[in-house]
């Protein structure tokens with residue numbers, strides 16, 4: 001899935017429990033100076049942009065549907081948390097970030113050389 005892309009990995013918590021997920025299964029996290037959305041679906045952690053690519057809705061205030069897609073609270077567009085695909089078919093793309101659970105904690109990867117260099 002991650003191909004040959006290079007990532008900078010950022011530790012965001014010691015474990016899943018430390019992420020303090022809200023009842024909707026999501027939370028916001030500040031990584032560098034960027035707020036992202038973290039979601040817990042069937043014990044798997046996903047990370048994506050906090051702002052909906054449609055009109056900027058706060059995805060962490062949305063919900064997860066029965067199929068595990070994230071649903072925007074504003075106009076209910078649905079996105080795959082695995083690849084950002086706009087499941088409901090409006091043609092948008094949600095930025096997603098790889099998540100790794102390691103012995104040392106939960107890490108989120110940002111692609112190198114793609115405009116995320118402010119994280120360095």
Ligand code: FES
Pocket residue numbers: 052053054055056057072073074075076077
């Ligand atoms: S802002 Fe998210 S669906 Fe419109």
